[in-house]
Every structure is written in C-alpha cells, then in structure tokens.
Amino acid sequence: xxxxxxxxxxxxxxxxxxxxxxxxxxxxxxxxxxxxxxxxxxxxxxxxxxxxxxxxxxxxxxxxxxxxxxxxxxxxxxxxxxxxxxxxxxxxxxxxxxxxxxxxxxxxxxxxxxxxxxxxxxxxxxxxxxxxxxxxxxxxxxxxxxxxxxxxxxxxxxxxxxxxxxxxxxxxxxxxxxxxxxxxxxxxxxxxxxxxxxxxxxxx
Amino acid sequence: xxxxxxxxxxxxxxxxxxxxxxxxxxxxxxxxxxxxxxxxxxxxxxxxxxxxxxxxxxxxxxxxxxxxxxxxxxxxxxxxxxxxxxxxxxxxxxxxxxxxxxxxxxxxxxxxxxxxxxxxxxxxxxxxxxxxxxxxxxxxxxxxxxxxxxxxxxxxxxxxxxxxxxxxxxxxxxxxxxxxxxxxxxxxxxxxxxxxxxxxxxxxxxxxxxxxxxxxxxxxxxxxxxxxxxxxxxxxxxxxxxxxxxxxxxxxxxxxxxxxxxxxxxxxxxxxxxxxxxxxxxxxx
Numbered sequence: 001x002x003x004x005x006x007x008x009x010x011x012x013x014x015x016x017x018x019x020x021x022x023x024x025x026x027x028x029x030x031x032x033x034x035x036x037x038x039x040x041x042x043x044x045x046x047x048x049x050x051x052x053x054x055x056x057x058x059x060x061x062x063x064x065x066x067x068x069x070x071x072x073x074x075x076x077x078x079x080x081x082x083x084x085x086x087x088x089x090x091x092x093x094x095x096x097x098x099x100x101x102x103x104x105x106x107x108x109x110x111x112x113x114x115x116x117x118x119x120x121x122x123x124x125x126x127x128x129x130x131x132x133x134x135x136x137x138x139x140x141x142x143x144x145x146x147x148x149x150x151x152x153x154x155x156x157x158x159x160x161x162x163x164x165x166x167x168x169x170x171x172x173x174x175x176x177x178x179x180x181x182x183x184x185x186x187x188x189x190x191x192x193x194x195x196x197x198x199x200x201x202x203x204x
Numbered sequence: 205x206x207x208x209x210x211x212x213x214x215x216x217x218x219x220x221x222x223x224x225x226x227x228x229x230x231x232x233x234x235x236x237x238x239x240x241x242x243x244x245x246x247x248x249x250x251x252x253x254x255x256x257x258x259x260x261x262x263x264x265x266x267x268x269x270x271x272x273x274x275x276x277x278x279x280x281x282x283x284x285x286x287x288x289x290x291x292x293x294x295x296x297x298x299x300x301x302x303x304x305x306x307x308x309x310x311x312x313x314x315x316x317x318x319x320x321x322x323x324x325x326x327x328x329x330x331x332x333x334x335x336x337x338x339x340x341x342x343x344x345x346x347x348x349x350x351x352x353x354x355x356x357x358x359x360x361x362x363x364x365x366x367x368x369x370x371x372x373x374x375x376x377x378x379x380x381x382x383x384x385x386x387x388x389x390x391x392x393x394x395x396x397x398x399x400x401x402x403x404x405x406x407x408x409x410x411x412x413x414x415x416x417x418x419x420x421x422x423x424x425x426x427x428x429x430x431x432x433x434x435x436x437x438x439x440x441x442x443x444x445x446x447x448x449x450x451x452x453x454x455x456x457x458x459x460x461x462x463x464x465x466x467x468x469x470x471x472x473x474x475x476x477x478x479x480x481x482x483x484x485x486x487x488x489x
Contacts, residue, residue, distance in 0.1 A: 095397035
C-alpha cells in the first residue's frame with residue numbers, strides 16, 4: 001500500500017500536481033476569500049471527501065462545536081462567515097492528527113491558522129475569548145523579551161480573564177517547584193522583536 | 205564513568221520551556237550529551253520559536269520568529285533541538301524558505317544573511333538514534349532494571365507527514381530503555397497530542413484527556429510515563445488529577461540517571477515526586 005500510495009497520494013503533495021481531477025465546486029460565495037485561503041495555505045480544501053477521519057481522530061473534537069470536517073464543509077459550500085465564527089478554529093492546537101489521517105492530504109491545521117487570523121482581521125466575534133487572550137499574552141511576552149516569561153503570561157492572563165481563583169493550586173504548585181521564574185529571560189537584541197511585531201496588522 | 209578524551213561541539217537550540225519551567229530537561233540533556241562526547245553550545249541570543257500562539261494568531265511572527273533563529277544558526281552542520289515544538293517551527297520555516305525564493309530573498313533583506321539551507325535541524329531523538337551508544341550501554345549496564353515505562357512521543361515528532369525527519373527515530377525510546385533494563389509498555393497514547401497551550405488556557409478541556417492517558421498507561425502496566433517533549437511533560441504533570449498520579453520523566457533524565465548513577469537534584473523539581481519509585485526499584489540510593 002505504501003508503494004502504491006507513494007506515487008499518487010504522497011502525504012503533503014497537492015493532488016493537482018499529480019494529475020487528479022479538480023474537486024466539484026459547490027459554492028462561489030466569498031470567492032476571493034476562498035482563493036486567498038487556497039493560496040496562503042498551499043492546500044486544497046475542495047478535495048475534502050467528508051470522510052470525517054479528521055474529526056474522528058481529533059483529540060479535542062468533544063470540546064469543539066463543529067470539528068474540522070464540518071469547517072471544511074462550510075468552506076466548500078462557500079459559507080465563509082460560519083467558517084470564521086466557531087469554536088473549532090480556536091480549540092484546534094495544530095497537532096496534525098487530522099492531516100495525518102486525511103486520505104486527501106489536506107493541510108487542515110494550515111486552514112485553521114488562516115481562518116483564525118482572518119477572523120481577527122475581520123473583527124468576527126471569538127467564541128473562545130480565553131484562548132485568544134492566552135495567545136495574546138504569550139505574544140506580548142515574546143514581543144517584549146524575545147522569549148516567553150511564563151509567570152507574567154499566567155498572571156496577566158488571569159487578570160484579563162478575571163479568573164484569579166480558578167486553577168490557583170496549579171500556579172502555587174509550579175511556584176513551589178520553581179517552575180515559574182520570577183524574572184524574564186531576555187534577548188540582547190530587542191530591536192529585532194520590534195521589527196517582527198511592528199510589521200503586521202494582527203498585533204499582540 | 206570514563207569520559208571521551210575530547211568533546212565535539214554541537215550547536216543547540218534550547219527553547220523557552222527548557223530554559224525555564226523544564227530546566228531539569230535541559231540539565232539532564234547536557235549531562236547525557238557530555239557523557240557521550242558532545243558539548244552543547246547554546247545558539248547565541250536565540251529567541252522564542254513562536255510556539256502555538258504565533259501560528260495561531262500572527263502569521264508574520266510565526267514566520268519571522270523562527271527565521272531570526274535560523275539567521276543566527278550556523279550555515280551548515282547540525283543544530284540540535286530538544287523541544288519537539290521548537291523543532292517543528294524551525295524545520296517548517298527552513299522548508300518554507302527553501303521552497304519559496306520570494307520568502308528567501310525577504311529573509312536575506314530582513315536578517316542580512318542567506319537562509320541556512322544546508323543546516324541539518326535535528327530533534328534530540330533522531331540525534332540519539334544516530335549515535336554509537338556502545339560504550340554508553342556497556343558503562344551503564346542495566347541501570348534502569350525493572351522500571352516499567354510508558355514511552356510518550358507526543359504529536360510533534362511524528363507529524364506533519366509532509367515533513368519527514370531526516371534521520372529516523374522509530375521506537376528509539378523503547379530500544380534504549382530496553383538496553384538499559386527497563387520495560388516499555390504497549391499503550392495507545394504514545395503519539396497522541398497532550399493539548400499544548402490548552403493545558404494552560406483551558407484546563408477543563410485537557411484534564412480529562414490527560415487522565416485518560418494516564419489511566420491507559422497504568423492499565424498497560426506502566427509505573428511511569430517517559431516523555432520526549434517538555435510541553436507534554438508539563439501537561440501530564442500539571443493536569444493529571446487521577447489518583448494515584450504516576451511520575452513523569454523527561455527521557456533525558458533517565459538517560460542521565462543511567463549514565464551517572466547518582467542522586468539527581470533535578471528530581472525535586474517534579475510536581476509528582478519520582479524519587480520513591482526509583483528508590484523502590486533500587487535505582488536510586
């Protein structure tokens with residue numbers, strides 16, 4: 001099976017490269033958005049067969065509203081806004097279990113990354129604000145120090161989400177075992193971080 | 205243990221987790237590498253690889269944070285990366301730069317050097333499986349005799365399938381553990397995802413997964429879980445709520461214990477104390 005699959009379905013290879021027929025085009029709403037998605041992610045969501053191997057294998061599908069297969073379906077149907085506003089794209093951690101399972105080798109995590117960033121750009125309401133806040137705290141730490149300062153990230157995250165007393169014992173256990181450094185480790189060239197974080201629309 | 209007459213220098217990217225919350229992973233890795241003749245030289249002024257957060261919400265940072273590290277890395281030779289998540293980010297960026305001439309020229313103008321196309325970015329387990337460990341094994345003997353482990357690779361080393369590793373690492377933990385006298389349990393979670401940032405941001409989602417994982421390890425007969433990834437280690441130690449919680453080792457800690465055979469002071473950094481288990485097995489005095 002490995003030998004046969006190598007020629008036609010090598011993981012990561014776009015099927016258009018190996019002469020497969022184009023997938024059926026089901027919707028044209030948000031046409032340019034979908035074109036941009038295909039270009040930015042270098043993958044072809046239209047090839048999804050809806051076999052649901054991705055959702056079946058996803059370790060966190062139970063916490064998601066849709067699961068990856070339904071998000072791909074929304075894109076196939078051209079239902080852009082629904083594809084941008086769901087908890088699935090936020091709960092996805094990018095573990096690549098889904099595209100490892102995908103018989104069409106669709107890079108699903110890349111699609112999730114694209115949708116998340118587009119949702120932010122368009123100001124779409126985020127159903128998982130805590131997760132977004134966590135990412136923002138991590139990136140603001142990186143922008144400031146060049147490295148993550150976990151204690152500050154967790155404290156600021158707690159302030160932002162107003163969850164001071166939830167999960168307090170975890171923090172105390174980590175502090176007691178000196179797993180949270182009090183002071184940040186910094187890089188010597190903070191200018192480099194300013195350049196990286198100044199250049200984009202989705203700041204931390 | 206006799207040391208090699210001279211050390212080979214090896215460029216090394218530690219990443220934020222090894223540098224802070226998983227210092228025990230860092231220290232034991234350095235100790236082990238020295239035992240087998242390598243001295244790790246930390247990449248000067250390295251920065252965070254961007255981890256999950258950059259690729260989640262900030263495409264530019266997801267590209268440029270690893271890119272700066274690649275600009276600081278040696279042009280060729282090997283860069284050892286201990287953290288599978290950092291490895292994935294660095295390697296993906298290198299692959300992207302190799303494939304896309306436009307990105308490559310942007311890299312050149314931003315960082316003033318060309319991308320290190322010939323640099324081999326190597327995860328620790330691949331490095332380990334390419335070593336000649338003959339003298340290490342003969343010195344260490346059955347240093348981990350009778351320890352029943354559940355080797356846990358996590359998701360980052362096996363995926364994505366589109367980016368195969370340059371040197372195979374198949375079952376290297378099982379092979380090495382068995383040479384050292386330990387038993388590896390067969391269990392179904394060896395390459396499952398630990399939840400990464402959800403362990404910090406959404407414990408309610410991760411805790412049941414982690415408990416199910418630890419339940420399965422115990423059912424398979426394991427007395428401890430051995431991780432290849434410090435992020436997995438963090439999730440397992442912090443989020444397991446079942447009783448009893450079994451100890452979780454960084455793989456490097458067991459390698460280092462086998463090499464040195466003396467009390468390792470980093471064990472006290474564990475949230476689940478592994479010392480009683482090691483003592484009960486006679487592996488630690």
